[in-house]
Amino acid sequence: xxxxxxxxxxxxxxxRCTPPRIAIARLLLEGPxxxxxxxQLHDELARSGHPVALATVYxxxxxxxxAGLLAPxxxxxxxxxxxxxxxxxxxxxxxxxxxxxxxxxLDLPLxxxxxxxxxxxxxxxxRVRGR
Amino acid sequence: xxxxxxxxxxxxxxxRCTPPRIAIARLLLEGPxxxxxxxQLHDELARSGHPVALATVYxxxxxxxxAGLLAPxxxxxxxxxxxxxxxxxxxxxxxxxxxxxxxxxLDLPLxxxxxxxxxxxxxxxxRVRGR
DNA sequence: GTACGTGCAAACGTTTTGCAGCGGG
DNA sequence: CCCGCTGCAAAACGTTTGCACGTAC
Numbered sequence: 001x002x003x004x005x006x007x008x009x010x011x012x013x014x015x016r017c018t019p020p021r022i023a024i025a026r027l028l029l030e031g032p033x034x035x036x037x038x039x040q041l042h043d044e045l046a047r048s049g050h051p052v053a054l055a056t057v058y059x060x061x062x063x064x065x066x067a068g069l070l071a072p073x074x075x076x077x078x079x080x081x082x083x084x085x086x087x088x089x090x091x092x093x094x095x096x097x098x099x100x101x102x103x104x105x106l107d108l109p110l111x112x113x114x115x116x117x118x119x120x121x122x123x124x125x126x127r128v129r130g131r
Numbered sequence: 132x133x134x135x136x137x138x139x140x141x142x143x144x145x146x147r148c149t150p151p152r153i154a155i156a157r158l159l160l161e162g163p164x165x166x167x168x169x170x171q172l173h174d175e176l177a178r179s180g181h182p183v184a185l186a187t188v189y190x191x192x193x194x195x196x197x198a199g200l201l202a203p204x205x206x207x208x209x210x211x212x213x214x215x216x217x218x219x220x221x222x223x224x225x226x227x228x229x230x231x232x233x234x235x236x237l238d239l240p241l242x243x244x245x246x247x248x249x250x251x252x253x254x255x256x257x258r259v260r261g262r
Numbered sequence: 263g264t265a266c267g268t269g270c271a272a273a274c275g276t277t278t279t280g281c282a283g284c285g286g287g
Numbered sequence: 288c289c290c291g292c293t294g295c296a297a298a299a300c301g302t303t304t305g306c307a308c309g310t311a312c
Binding site for chain 1: 275276277278279285286287
């Protein structure tokens with residue numbers, strides 16, 4: 001089964017189709033899951049012939065997160081990463097290289113949540129070093 | 132058993148005792164575990180009559196992390212948190228209030244690590260919302 | 263005595279904001 | 288037609304750096 005078209009994904013989630021959003025959705029949502037930063041994506045858009053202002057890249061990334069098409073990823077100080085696979089799963093961070101890889105969903109033991117709160121997400125980041 | 136004195140902790144870990152470091156260690160290492168940001172600590176030092184330059188606060192926090200007296204905590208974009216309890220445990224983040232609370236060490240199922248890498252730490256952050 | 267810590271201010275990289283103009287629905 | 292998106296540049300934010308001076312050991 002081929003990936004659904006970027007346009008259809010946007011429409012399905014009620015996100016307005018504009019040229020920058022379509023270009024971004026095409027790069028991120030058609031094809032295999034990846035992790036990107038805003039800066040990376042900004043460069044990639046320019047190189048692919050669809051230059052988009054950095055501010056618009058951030059805007060769109062946040063919109064796509066809110067729409068559930070991306071997941072934000074906080075692994076290190078400074079940069080924000082975005083995961084093109086919004087389904088629950090975990091991450092392994094190689095601290096020497098900065099490389100992030102996915103870990104299939106582990107069945108984590110979760111604590112009892114405080115009264116009246118609901119779970120948003122449980123992020124597990126396994127940090128490793130070495131060769 | 133009373134907490135060991137801040138001075139003794141620094142000496143035991145081979146950290147030079149200077150006035151800013153002693154003031155910071157006193158605030159952070161004597162007393163119950165807490166989570167602080169550099170900015171918070173900077174204010175607190177000023178209010179307690181031991182003003183320290185912000186750059187020195189950062190410097191010292193990093194030194195204390197390297198010495199194993201603190202643990203860094205990456206929960207959100209932008210700010211870095213420091214945990215005064217360096218023993219392994221996990222965290223619950225209330226996304227509406229920004230409040231961070233500790234979760235006792237859970238027995239997490241960990242994936243096989245890549246060849247030749249060693250585990251640094253496994254951080255679990257449980258994100259919740261609501262009342 | 264010397265290596266290292268300190269304060270200050272200025273630089274840094276990433277993200278956000280303000281605003282005028284454009285374009286999707 | 289109008290609301291919301293866009294690009295641009297400037298500002299904001301937390302953090303780091305460079306340097307002259309001072310101090311722990």
